[in-house]
Amino acid sequence: MNGRVADHGQRTAAHVQEVFLPVFDLVELWRGEIATLFETFAASGRPLTASVLDPLMHELASPALSAPQGLITGAGFVATPGVLADAPWHLAWWLREIRGLDRGDRGGIRRLEAVEDPESDEFRDYRMLEWWRVPERTGERHVTGPYVDYLCTDDYTITVTVPVVHAARMVGMVGVDVHVSRIEPILLPSLRDAEGTATIVNAQGRVVVSSETRRVTGSLLRDAEVHDALAVIHDGGRTSTVGGTTAISCGDTELILVQQR
Amino acid sequence: MTQLTAGVDPARSVVFAPLSDVGRSELVLQRLQNAITGGVLHDGERLPSESELGRRLGVAVVTVREALESLRDAGLIDTRRGRDGGSFVTFDPETARRFVDARIHGLSRLDLRDAAVQYSAIAGMAAEIAADRASEDDVAGLRELEEQADATTGTGARRAVARFQLEVAALSQSPRLVREELRLQAEIGSLLWLCLRDEHVRTRSSAARGAVIDALAAADPERARSVTLQRITGAVEWLLDEKTRLELESDASAS
Numbered sequence: 001m002n003g004r005v006a007d008h009g010q011r012t013a014a015h016v017q018e019v020f021l022p023v024f025d026l027v028e029l030w031r032g033e034i035a036t037l038f039e040t041f042a043a044s045g046r047p048l049t050a051s052v053l054d055p056l057m058h059e060l061a062s063p064a065l066s067a068p069q070g071l072i073t074g075a076g077f078v079a080t081p082g083v084l085a086d087a088p089w090h091l092a093w094w095l096r097e098i099r100g101l102d103r104g105d106r107g108g109i110r111r112l113e114a115v116e117d118p119e120s121d122e123f124r125d126y127r128m129l130e131w132w133r134v135p136e137r138t139g140e141r142h143v144t145g146p147y148v149d150y151l152c153t154d155d156y157t158i159t160v161t162v163p164v165v166h167a168a169r170m171v172g173m174v175g176v177d178v179h180v181s182r183i184e185p186i187l188l189p190s191l192r193d194a195e196g197t198a199t200i201v202n203a204q205g206r207v208v209v210s211s212e213t214r215r216v217t218g219s220l221l222r223d224a225e226v227h228d229a230l231a232v233i234h235d236g237g238r239t240s241t242v243g244g245t246t247a248i249s250c251g252d253t254e255l256i257l258v259q260q261r
Numbered sequence: 262m263t264q265l266t267a268g269v270d271p272a273r274s275v276v277f278a279p280l281s282d283v284g285r286s287e288l289v290l291q292r293l294q295n296a297i298t299g300g301v302l303h304d305g306e307r308l309p310s311e312s313e314l315g316r317r318l319g320v321a322v323v324t325v326r327e328a329l330e331s332l333r334d335a336g337l338i339d340t341r342r343g344r345d346g347g348s349f350v351t352f353d354p355e356t357a358r359r360f361v362d363a364r365i366h367g368l369s370r371l372d373l374r375d376a377a378v379q380y381s382a383i384a385g386m387a388a389e390i391a392a393d394r395a396s397e398d399d400v401a402g403l404r405e406l407e408e409q410a411d412a413t414t415g416t417g418a419r420r421a422v423a424r425f426q427l428e429v430a431a432l433s434q435s436p437r438l439v440r441e442e443l444r445l446q447a448e449i450g451s452l453l454w455l456c457l458r459d460e461h462v463r464t465r466s467s468a469a470r471g472a473v474i475d476a477l478a479a480a481d482p483e484r485a486r487s488v489t490l491q492r493i494t495g496a497v498e499w500l501l502d503e504k505t506r507l508e509l510e511s512d513a514s515a516s
Contacts, residue, residue, distance in 0.1 A: 113317060119303060120302075120303070120306070122301075146434070147431065147434070148430075148431045148433075148434060148435070148436050148439045150427060150431055150439050150443070154436050154439045154440045154443070155436050156434065156436050204396040204398060205396075206394075206396065206434075217434075218394060218434030218435070219393065219394055219434070220393075220394060220396060222480075
């Protein structure tokens with residue numbers, strides 16, 4: 001592998017991080033706000049309710065969801081069952097209004113209509129879903145996807161979630177959704193400059209976007225070299241070269257740049 | 262050139278075809294009726310308000326009101342006034358069964374088969390793509406879901422099948438297939454999976470879902486597709502047999 005390819009790879013991986021950095025900062029900010037709300041109510045001895053939390057979350061989420069052509073397409077807080085006095089199961093989640101083939105802005109935002117009655121057929125125990133399960137286990141931010149988010153908009157989505165902890169107990173998750181169709185135009189130009197094929201994948205090797213049109217978004221790179229290179233990244237490596245394949249970790253985005261000669 | 266499209270540009274003829282705006286109240290009625298008679302909405306469950314329903318279904322309030330009136334006349338909902346008022350589902354198994362029977366009776370064999378063909382196109386393609394795109398984690402997740410499936414009752418089994426089909430569609434990574442899956446489940450799911458009333462069918466259905474998971478695990482798109490299509494064909498055959506039985510029964514009682 002020559003130095004120029006490696007440099008370019010590092011720059012591309014850094015670019016992916018830069019794209020996600022403001023998203024991570026925002027979620028971190030909300031985590032703090034919601035944790036403070038829980039503390040304030042605990043200190044006053046009053047039980048916190050969805051009727052108090054929802055307006056705050058709405059206020060926090062609105063600017064990000066209203067920004068024209070913004071990356072963020074969904075945002076909110078999902079409660080650990082039982083922590084809110086007036087709602088055993090609760091999703092305070094808002095969505096950018098998006099319609100049509102171009103998945104473009106149609107103006108405005110709307111509340112997610114979640115089924116919070118466990119007896120209903122349409123009820124989904126959100127604790128089973130990756131965006132809940134993984135950060136619950138690790139206690140840290142997690143990037144889920146890309147996946148079809150059938151709980152929200154049925155769009156192809158990447159979800160970032162962070163646990164909110166109060167009094168040593170996880171009280172819920174704050175998070176955002178980013179549509180893959182909005183990431184594609186942002187990441188693709190930097191991939192095109194690469195020598196050979198450059199593909200952004202998740203930890204399972206699922207394609208987010210690639211300079212090679214035939215590497216289809218949503219498919220898995222099943223190549224043995226890719227598999228071995230990703231295993232090294234999975235074990236904490238920053239870069240790994242196996243044969244003609246180089247994998248470079250895009251830092252804490254949990255995404256990986258795969259370059260193939 | 263085929264006889265049907267002779268001299269007509271099909272893309273052109275579709276441009277000015279009427280949008281499906283007519284009979285919206287009928288569509289709302291059908292949707293809610295299916296949900297109630299299929300047991301998706303539970304006995305005693307309160308429906309969202311008229312305006313809320315209008316907003317969520319994307320239709321005018323007056324359209325919703327019309328549909329609710331028909332449901333009330335049919336005895337499928339009960340409307341109470343006052344502070345704790347609203348429209349409540351009154352699901353009684355006898356009424357529900359009568360409705361489902363009437364619906365099977367009312368639909369032609371052609372329409373039932375055609376609906377199954379459309380559903381096969383969606384579910385078969387979803388299974389085929391999912392076999393290529395499901396990771397080991399995804400397959401493990403599906404197996405876990407299957408272990409939790411309740412096969413003891415028709416309603417439990419229907420829930421399990423609906424959930425399974427949705428998950429497989431999601432594994433195809435195609436938002437459009439997921440949307441179509443959900444739409445078709447709402448439209449014909451309660452009829453198509455009626456066969457799950459039968460305990461033997463429930464056992465077979467569970468085994469077939471296991472076979473689909475195995476095909477996904479083996480990254481075998483053809484097998485995933487063919488097992489899925491067989492399941493749907495089996496379901497529609499059962500439904501048509503049931504239809505014949507109902508028709509013979511009503512003929513017998515008429516004579």
